[in-house]
Structure formats: C-alpha cells, structure tokens
Amino acid sequence: MTDVDALDEAAARAELARLAEAIAQADREYYQQDRPSLTDAQYDELRRRNQAIEARFPALVRPDSPSHRVGAAPVAAFGKVVHRVPMLSLDNAMAPEEIHEFVARVRRFLKRPDDVQDDYVCEPKIDGLSCSLRYEDGYLVRAATRGDGTTGEDVTANVRTIKDVPTRLHGEAPPVIEVRGEVYMERPAFARLNEEQEEAGQLPFANPRNAAAGSLRQLDSKITARRPLRFFAYGWGEADPPVTGRYSAFLERLRGWGFVVNPLTRICRTADELVAHQAEIGRQRQGLAYEIDGVVDKIDDIALQERLGFVGRAPRWAIAHKFKAEQAQTTVREITIQVGRTGALTPVAELEPVNVGGVTVARATLHNEDFIQAKDIRVGDRVLIQRAGDVIPQIVEVVDPDRPGRGPAYVFPDTCPICASHAVRLEGEAVRRCTGGLICAAQVAGRLQLLVGRDAFDIEGLGKKQVPQLIEAGLLRAPADLFVLARDPERLAKLGTLEGWGKRKIENLVRSIEARRTIPLDRFILGLGIRFTGEVNARLLARAYGSYPAWREGMLKLAAGDPDELAHLDNVDRVGSALIGALTAFFAEPHNVAAVDALAAELTITDAARPRVIQSPLSGKVVIFTGTLETLGRAEAKARAERFGAKVGASVSKNTDYLVVGADAGSKAAKAQALGVQTLSEQQFLEMTSGT
Secondary structure (H helix, E strand, O other): OOOHHHOOHHHHHHHHHHHHHHHHHHHHHHHHOOOOOOOHHHHHHHHHHHHHHHHHOHHHOOOOOHHHHHOOOOOOOOOEEEOOOOOOOOOEEOOHHHHHHHHHHHHHHHOOOOOOOOOEEEEEEEOOEEEEEEEEOOEEEEEEEOOOOOEEEEOHHHHOOOOOOOOEOOOOOOOEEEEEEEEEEOHHHHHHHHHHHHHOOOOOOOOHHHHHHHHHOOOOHHHHHHOOEEEEEEEEEEEEOOOOOEHHHHHHHHHHHOOOOOOOOEEEOOHHHHHHHHHHHHHHHHHOOOOEEEEEEEEOEHHHHHHHOEEOOEEOOEEEEEOOOOEEEEEEEEEEEEEOOOOEEEEEEEEEEEEEOOEEEEEEEOOOHHHHHHHOOOOOOEEEEEEEOOOEEEEEEEOOOOOOOOOOOOOOOOEOOOOOOEEEOOOOOOOOEEOOHHHOHHHHHHHHHHHHOOOOOOOOOOOOOHHHHHHHOOOOOOHHHHHHHOOOHHHHHHHOOOOOOOHHHHHHHHHHHHHOOEEEHHHHHHHOOOOOOOHHHHHHHHHHHOOHHHHHHHHHHHHOOOHHHHHHHHOOOOOOHHHHHHHHHHHHOHHHHHHHHHHHHOOEEEOOOOOOOOOOOOOOOEEEEEOEOOOOOHHHHHHHHHHOOOEEOOOOOOOOOEEEEOEOOOHHHHHHHHHOOEEEEHHHHHHHOOOO
C-alpha cells in the first residue's frame, strides 16, 4: 500500500474513493447486518488512513467522507430549511372500528367495486423524530427536521454522524430524492446514555424520543456523533424522477440504496387483517429494541395515493393505528384552574406522581366542568389514569367512589382566578371563558406566546418563561410592542436589567425579531390567536383573500354584517360557521382591530402562496357540487376542481359560476336555476378538467 506522503493528487482521490466505499461497507456490516468482516484494528486503520489523506489533501474531502461521522465544529444556530414537499401529519385511529371506517372511507372515495381489494403496507410507528434527507446525484446534501411541516431545521452535520444514514446512495441513484424517516434511539442505548448523564451530574432524559430529539439538535455535532442514534427510512418528499408504482417496491429501493427499513413491515388487504396485524405487533412491542406507539397503514398503490390526496394536513391514504394507552392508579391531591390564551378555564388534577409507561405523571387534564361532574372526580379520590396516545395524561375513572369520608363534590368557579372577571359559559359550549379580554394577564401572555411560537412568527429567545417576564416588566402588552421593543433603546436598556438578559442574548433577540418583520399572511393570521384559527384555517383564509389588505377589508365587512362578505366566506370550502362566528366576534371589537393594525404597521405581510394549479376553463371560477356523482366521490371531485384552478364552494349564490349536478340533486339545483347559474353534468365537468 502506497505511503500517504508518496501519493499525488490523482492517487489520493482514487484512494479516498476506495476508503469511503470500504468504510461504508464495514459500517453496514457492523451496524445493520450484525456480521462484521473486519476486526476493530483493521477498521481503525482504514479510518486513520482516510484521515491522514484528507489532512494532506483537504480540497479532496468527499461528500461521503467517513470523517463526517465524527462530527464537525459547533455552529451558532440551526439554519432554516423550507420543505419543497411539506412533511404532513397522520390522522389517528385507536379502535378497530376506526380502521374499518378508514378502509371504507378509502373505498368510497375511490368508488371501489365490492370484488376489488387494495393492498395496504403496514409499518410499526417509530416513536422518534421525523427527518428528511435530500440526495442529489446520490450524495447526501441536506438533512432537515420536520419542524412545522413547512419549515424545518438544517441538521445535516448531525445526521451525517448517524451510521444508518448513507452519505452516498448505493447502486443507481436518481438526480434528486428526499428520503424521509424517523431518527430514534434504542432502549439499551437510552439506558446507557441516562447513566452517563447522571454520572456527569446532568438531568436524565424522560424517554428515548426526547433523547433522540435532544441528540439530533445539538449545535455541536461531535456530541451527536457520540450519541447512538438510528434511522428507519419509510418515505419520500421531492423526487426527480417522480416515485411511481408501489410503495412496497419503493421500500425495497430504499434497502438497495443502503437504508434500514423496518423488518416488521408487511402487506395486508382487509380491515380485519389490518386490525389483527396491529394486535400482533402490540404483542411484540415490549420485546423490541426500540419504542413504537402503533402501526401506520398506507395504501400500497402510489397512483391511488395521488388520487386520494390530502385533507387538511393529513393524507387520506394513510392512518396511524395507535396502541391503547398505558394505565396506572394514583390519588388526586388538588384541582386547579388554568386560564388559556382564549380565556378558557381548564381544570387540572394535581396528582400523586406515578410512573405510566416509563414517564412520571403528576398532572392530568380534566377538560371542563361537565367532565368532572360526569366522572364525579373529587380531591382525595383514587383514580385510574392513562396517557392518551401514550402522551397526554387523562383520568379514566374514579376507583374508590364509595370510600368512607369522601370529600365534597367539586364546584367549578364562576370567576377567573387570574383577574377575577366573570367566567361565562355560552349556550352550546362546554367551556367557561374569562370575559376579561386583554386585561387578563393569562390571555395576554397566551396570545403573545402563540404569536412568537414556531408555527406563527417563530421568534427565537422568547418562550413560556420570557414572555410573562417581559409582560411583568411592562415591556409587552400587545403584539406590536414586540417590534417596537426591538428598535427602542430605552426599552432594550430596561430589558438588560432583567434576570437572564445579557448583551448577547438581547442582540440575538433583536436579530430574530427583525428577521420576522416580513411574514407570510397565513402566519400573521395564525399569530393573532383568533379562536378556531389554527394552521389549516389560517392557510385557508390566506388563500381565500390573497393579500393582507383584502383580508382585513373582508373581516371588517364580515363584522359589520355585510351579507355578500358572509356569502363569500361561507363559500370557501371547509370554512364553517364556528370559524365565521369567531372571526365576526374578533373584528367586532375595536380594540382587536386597533391591535391588528398596530402590528401590521410594523410588518411587511407577504401575499399567500397560491397552490400550483392546472389552467382550465374552471380557473378562477366558483364551483358547487350537488347530488350523487357516478364515477367520482364527492371528496375526489372537489380535489379535482381545485387542482384545475376552481374555488369550491358550499352553497349556491349569485357568485356561483357552475353547479355540477349528480343524481338525486336537491334544492341547490332549483336555486341555481332561479339565479341563472350554469349547471354541468358530471361528464361535462370531467371534460373541462381533462388536462394533465
């Protein structure tokens, strides 16, 4: 073997290529196949030679260099990565009947004949951290966390240290492929890590998922390299060429590229098979080396997945079949009341701490006063608790309701424990709400915490501790104050006198605030904290109005009772009466309008990103569906109309352009005729949307 000092550049390049492949093969044999062909000494010698060549020829360091596995120098902060294909979430099912309904719903959408069965790929649902890996011409160029599904954090340097993640794909690689999967930590490794944490005088991690998340988000990737992280691959994002065929075949391609795919994955055909398989995986659960919380069922045919599409932020073609929650008994010490950002009074049971599924639980939500009354929960009761979906603790029942000397029934308060304002319960609602509005410190803090949160303005350096601290100091009272603070020397000087606020932390906060002075419309709407306006509805509203001025004008008209504006919003598909009522109430309050205007004056609010659509005769038209269609399910018909540029409405009005009429059409057809709205048959609709 040629001495490193004797290598010229061409020979060094060839030798680095050979070493990269040899070390990668050794890693696969050791970490994935559990049958190493090299001794530790032989393996170490390969790595030392690779390191020596790279030190002599730093310009020749390869994208798939084994040296990436040991980590790099610390970074100041993670960069942001916009997912070109969003990383969406899954709907959950807990009971067998929900799986039967899922399969039936898929069949209805696709209009499947009784004699046609579809294959489902069933994979254990790993309790880890979702991650997307981008490969270009076979080389790993970027790795990102899921984040909010649209924007994640760049953790490329850290992911390169994970032995299950190939830095170069094996075999023939496409020009672009984003491989998605789960970063996790095995139970034995988790136990060892916690022992090391305690020996070092540091707090142990609560569970393997937290340990994996904390390890992946280390600013110093050398620390990540010392953590025993693993990776299961199971999906894709952006792909060139597009992924086609069957999902099960794609999993085989992942294996061929060098990824680990869960060996417990199998194909089922019926709802009964899906239920039985989940039960079998549940029986194996405790014997697995890693944590799982259910089974994910996916339609195997990728073409059918594309037809089924998405509803909100979840695919119609997949579902997470969760395991039943683990349970334990404990005692209710006290019942306290929390006041949320919308003024909702939420009762909480303070519990005698108990271990449930490996997590210590000391509190459980009691939801509302009806929940307490229905279960007759009292202070001092012995209760059965469970972690719903293995995450959120809740009380199932009182174990000893007939015990002697049981305390009095709990009386729900009718005043806010924060500001003493009246707490009222409106007809048809289960929740009592504080009427204090912006004078209630709990609501001010909650609204501002949502505003600065990751899903809205995403301002780093402000959290559950800092926001109340700044409110108490008089630096924050309304959303606009945040942006005034960043440019007010006197306020910043006062901030510097508060505990925990040094010069560098203040500078970082100001940079974070200034970086958010340009904000997309949907995030702006979400940050206002209007009831029923979560991520999905904020995005619907942003797309419906396009720009901030148009949205503001529409909301003021809505609050003033403008019937045309009400009809317009009512015609936005998936916008219901609850959201419309909340928007009306919010903008009917002058102080809310003033707060919105003050915030908007500090910002540049960018227009909503329009979804990519296919130009057609329906582009820009309002389309309504009525009756039973022959070849398309209602959901697929709406999705098809939107894909071809139409706006799908819910009710016929003078603003409706087309009514697509199926069999057994009802009053909508008559109303369309009275208003002179043009009607289409299903065949005409299909012809107008026949492009690709």
